[in-house]
Amino acid sequence: xxxxxxxxxxxxxxxxxxxxxxxxxxxxxxxxxxxxxxxxxxxxxxxxxxxxxxxxxxxxxxxxxxxxxxxxxxxxxxxxxxxxxxxxxxxxxxxxxxxxxxxxxxxxxxxxxxxxxxxxxxxxxxxxxxxxxxxxxxxxxxxxxxxxxxxxxxxxxxxxxxxxxxxxxxxxxxxxxxxxxxxxxxxxxxxxxxxxxxxxxxxxxxxxxxxxxxxxxxxxxxxxxxxxxxxxxxxxxxxxxxxxxxxxxxxxxxxxxxxxxxxxxxxxxxxxxxxxxxxxxxxxxxxxxxxxxxxxxxxxxxxxxxxxxxxxxxxxxxx
Amino acid sequence: xxxxxxxxxxxxxxxxxxxxxxxxxxxxxxxxxxxxxxxxxxxxxxxxxxxxxxxxxxxxxxxxxxxxxxxxxxxxxxxxxxxxxxxxxxxxxxxxxxxxxxxxxxxxxxxxxxxxxxxxxxxxxxxxxxxxxxxxxxxxxxxxxxxxxxxxxxxxxxxxxxxxxxxxxxxxxxxxxxxxxxxxxxxxxxxxxxxxxxxxxxxxxxxxxxxxxxxxxxxxxxxxxxxxxxxxxxxxxxxxxxxxxxxxxxxxxxxxxxxxxxxxxxxxxxxxxxxxxx
Numbered sequence: 001x002x003x004x005x006x007x008x009x010x011x012x013x014x015x016x017x018x019x020x021x022x023x024x025x026x027x028x029x030x031x032x033x034x035x036x037x038x039x040x041x042x043x044x045x046x047x048x049x050x051x052x053x054x055x056x057x058x059x060x061x062x063x064x065x066x067x068x069x070x071x072x073x074x075x076x077x078x079x080x081x082x083x084x085x086x087x088x089x090x091x092x093x094x095x096x097x098x099x100x101x102x103x104x105x106x107x108x109x110x111x112x113x114x115x116x117x118x119x120x121x122x123x124x125x126x127x128x129x130x131x132x133x134x135x136x137x138x139x140x141x142x143x144x145x146x147x148x149x150x151x152x153x154x155x156x157x158x159x160x161x162x163x164x165x166x167x168x169x170x171x172x173x174x175x176x177x178x179x180x181x182x183x184x185x186x187x188x189x190x191x192x193x194x195x196x197x198x199x200x201x202x203x204x205x206x207x208x209x210x211x212x213x214x215x216x217x218x219x220x221x222x223x224x225x226x227x228x229x230x231x232x233x234x235x236x237x238x239x240x241x242x243x244x245x246x247x248x249x250x251x252x253x254x255x256x257x258x259x260x261x262x263x264x265x266x267x268x269x270x271x272x273x274x275x276x277x278x279x280x281x282x283x284x285x286x287x288x289x290x291x292x293x294x295x296x297x298x299x300x301x302x303x304x305x306x307x308x309x310x311x312x313x314x315x316x317x318x319x
Numbered sequence: 320x321x322x323x324x325x326x327x328x329x330x331x332x333x334x335x336x337x338x339x340x341x342x343x344x345x346x347x348x349x350x351x352x353x354x355x356x357x358x359x360x361x362x363x364x365x366x367x368x369x370x371x372x373x374x375x376x377x378x379x380x381x382x383x384x385x386x387x388x389x390x391x392x393x394x395x396x397x398x399x400x401x402x403x404x405x406x407x408x409x410x411x412x413x414x415x416x417x418x419x420x421x422x423x424x425x426x427x428x429x430x431x432x433x434x435x436x437x438x439x440x441x442x443x444x445x446x447x448x449x450x451x452x453x454x455x456x457x458x459x460x461x462x463x464x465x466x467x468x469x470x471x472x473x474x475x476x477x478x479x480x481x482x483x484x485x486x487x488x489x490x491x492x493x494x495x496x497x498x499x500x501x502x503x504x505x506x507x508x509x510x511x512x513x514x515x516x517x518x519x520x521x522x523x524x525x526x527x528x529x530x531x532x533x534x535x536x537x538x539x540x541x542x543x544x545x546x547x548x549x550x551x552x553x554x555x556x557x558x559x560x561x562x563x564x565x566x567x568x569x570x571x572x573x574x575x576x577x578x579x580x581x582x583x584x585x586x587x588x589x590x591x592x593x594x595x596x597x
Contacts, residue, residue, distance in 0.1 A: 034461070058457065058492075066450045066484035073454020076440055078385075079461070081454075097447055097481075105432040105441040 006220075007213035012178040015171035015206075016114040018153035020045025023082060026161050027053045033161060034074055036060055036067045036083040043173075044084040044114045068094035068111070072101035075108040080161055087113025087129030087170060095135055102166050103139035110160045111136075112169045117257030118301060119207055120173040124291040134262035136168035137235045143188065144235040146170040146264075148209035151180040152232050159188060170206060172257075174294045177210035179230070191238040197227030200312050201245035201252045205231045205264050208255045208283075214305035219312060226312060234264055239271040246278035251315040253281045255308055260284030279318040281311040325408045329373050331540040337372055337407065338364045338540075342569045343596050344403035344416055350589035352420040355428070358579035360400040362504035362537070362564040363471060369543040370469055371404045379409040382437040386466050389439045389455050393448020394473030394502060395429040396581070402426050410437050446479025448472065449499055453489050456497040467551065468497045475507030478516050483528065489557040490529025498550040499530075499559040502537065504566035506577045522561055530559045537562025570595055 013021075026033050027049050034056045041047040041059070050057040060067035064085055071083040083090065090113050091098075102109045116129045136144045145160070145167065147153040153171060160167040179194070186192065194209070195216045204212035209230045216226040227249055229241055245252060252272070254265040265282040272278055289301055298304055328334060341364050349355035371377070375388040392401045399419065406413040411425060418424035425434040429443030440451050452470040459466050472482065489497060503521070505512050512518060522532045531553045535542040543562070550558035566580070567573030570592040573584070584592055 034457075056461065060488060061484075063481075063484035063488065065447075065481045066488055069447045069450030069481065069485075070454040070457065070488070072440070073451035073456075074458050075454070076451065077389075077455040077458030077462075079458050096444060097450070100441060100444040101447055101451055 007210070007217050009177045009210055009214060011175040012150045013176065014174055015147055015149065015153040015176050016043070016045050016173060018150040019112055019114070019157055019169065019171050020048045022154040022157035024048040024052055026158065027056065030080065030161065032078065032080045034058065034079045034081045036071050036081060038062055038064045038067050038085045038089065040085055043086070044112070046084050064089050064093035065097050068097040068109075069101055071109045072097065072107050080108060080110070082110040082112055084112040084114065086115040086127060087132045088115065088127055091129065091132040091135045091168070098139060098166070103141050106141045106165055108164050108166070110167045110169070112157070112171060114171045115173045116170045117172055117207065118285065118289040118297045119257060119294040121294040121297060122291050125288040128289060130259045130285050130288070131262065132170065133234055133256070133258045133264060137267065139166070141166055142235065143167045143233065144170070145232060146205040146234050147232050148206060148230055149176045149179045151182050151184045152186065155184070155186050156232070172207055176207060179209050179213070186232060189233045189236040189238055191241040192230040192232065193227060193241070194230055195226065195228040197225040198249055199225045200316060201227040201229060201249045202308060202312070203229045203231055203242070203245070203252055203254045203264070203268055205234060205256050207257055208303060211303065211305045212255060212308060215308035215312070218305060218309055224312065224316070231264060234267065237267050237271055239275055242268055242271050243275040246272055246276040251279050251319050253283065253308060253311045253315055255283040255303070257303055258284055260286060279315050281315040283307055283311055325372070325379055327372055329544070331544075334368055334372055334540050338368045339596055340407065341368055341400060341403045343593060344406070345399045346570065346584060346589055346592045346596065348399050348402065348416050348419040348426070349583040350586065351417040353583050354420060355399060355583050356396040356581050357399065357583060358506065358566040358573060358576070359394060359473060359502065359504060360397045361568045361570065361573065362566050363397050363400050363502045364568065365538045365540055365543060366471060366500055366502065366562055367400050367404050369540055369547065371408055373544060374547045375469065376466065382410060386464055388466050389452065389468040391440050391448040391452045391468070391470045392430055392442055393470050394445065394476050395442035397471075397473070397502070398426070398428065398430050401430060405435070405437065411435060445473065445476040446481040449482055449485040452497055453485055453494060456494050457492070459496055460494070466496070470497065470499045472499055472501050473507070474501055474503045474505065474512050474518060475515070477501060477518065486525065486528040486530065493555050494557050495554050497557050498547065499557070501559065501561045502564055503561055504564040506566040506575070506580060508580050510577050525559045525561070530557050532559055532561060534561045535563070537564035538568055
């Protein structure tokens with residue numbers, strides 16, 4: 001199932017598209033699955049569920065706080081609700097409701113944010129979610145999943161429905177490079193070692209996993225053996241895999257499409273500080289981005305394989 | 320020792336006598352805790368008592384009964400009135416009421432499902448309970464169950480924008496298995512509601528949002544009984560009861576006194592209050 005270091009980037013469906021398809025599939029299997037959306041069904045892709053199960057899709061209008069709290073009520077009455085909107089809206093406008101009605105009493109609500117990161121493109125920073133890994137991870141009892149591609153997203157949605165407790169799934173707008181075979185299996189809280197390596201470890205999540213694979217291929221050509229870890233579960237974090245990476249490769253680069261000061265990188269650094277301190281370089285966003293095509297933005301804001309390669313060189317110099 | 324049984328009644332005099340007992344609990348609990356919100360607990364006593372002893376379908380022996388009516392104390396700071404009712408019904412231990420707000424107590428400062436699983440929701444951050452109640456009402460509709468959901472709101476609480484998101488949603492979705500009650504005691508933490516952010520014309524606002532509105536004296540038990548029946552009989556739209564109440568009701572020196580929104584009675588005041596509630 002794992003892809004070799006010679007990774008060839010091939011685009012698959014967007015992770016939001018995978019979410020929408022998986023949700024409709026689940027809807028067919030379990031009548032307790034219900035969905036809330038805030039006037040974005042055609043963007044979050046809950047539209048597939050809405051078409052098949054209109055009576056179980058609650059269109060809340062542009063009122064995310066109300067949607068999240070209605071979701072909590074549905075869960076408290078025994079349903080398995082998924083509420084969805086752009087990450088930028090559901091996690092910010094719904095945060096306080098998630099805190100008191102969901103996280104603290106451990107209520108069985110699933111939150112799926114779409115249009116995460118800067119790769120949404122032209123709509124610009126007001127719609128780009130670059131803070132929500134921090135927000136979701138701040139909530140006790142929440143499991144936080146950031147899938148890399150279609151297969152990983154489908155697994156995440158299914159896992160969330162079967163798990164009792166709050167879950168946040170981070171998905172994106174653009175077509176996502178295929179990383180996994182469609183039958184790939186995952187374990188919650190366990191990183192996937194996509195490429196073995198001994199000199200350095202690239203730790204990536206979401207859309208950045210494909211860039212990490214490209215970087216590892218380029219580094220191999222230069223004689224540098226880079227391990228690639230896909231952190232699909234950001235919380236709970238696979239501290240063992242990170243400790244092993246630090247012990248066995250001695251240096252790490254973390255790459256994420258999120259603010260660098262509050263996302264996966266800081267959680268990795270915390271884990272390593274506890275278990276096995278090692279030099280780490282962090283790639284992420286320093287601040288808010290701008291409008292542009294997704295590719296232009298990822299280039300301009302340094303979220304590409306060559307940026308990872310540069311960071312690897314920097315971190316190797318610190319070994 | 321928990322006695323999971325209670326004597327329900329429709330008799331207003333009997334309900335009034337339970338109200339007095341609930342008020343005594345509120346005074347002694349907050350007095351023992353030396354903190355808490357007695358004023359807004361006392362204003363809601365008739366509402367909560369009428370619901371638990373007459374109106375609501377529930378059974379302390381079967382707290383997880385799927386067809387039980389749901390009650391959400393959206394104004395979570397009035398926890399003492401709910402704790403007193405749950406204890407008097409036999410859901411939770413009466414003898415522990417005076418551990419309110421103390422370390423390790425199930426009677427947390429605001430209602431907390433982790434400590435009292437029979438609570439329908441954890442509340443305390445204002446503005447959220449109506450939406451959660453709507454979620455429960457939607458679940459009832461999907462499951463074809465006929466339980467009703469009651470949500471008690473504070474007057475200051477409905478300054479929160481989410482209340483009006485929820486109000487708009489409930490009427491648009493024709494949710495008629497929910498009943499909101501506004502404990503309109505006219506006082507919030509910083510003072511009189513009308514001097515902070517006036518709600519008037521309140522009934523018109525709810526009507527404009529598509530709700531069936533019933534206005535009454537929130538201490539008049541027969542009026543409450545009639546109103547809950549009218550709410551249940553209202554089809555195709557949600558119902559709200561605007562209950563005009565007196566903050567601190569039943570204790571002369573607490574009535575209409577903003578001080579007692581969030582200040583507990585002193586031991587001397589507890590003694591005086593209990594005399595009045597004898």
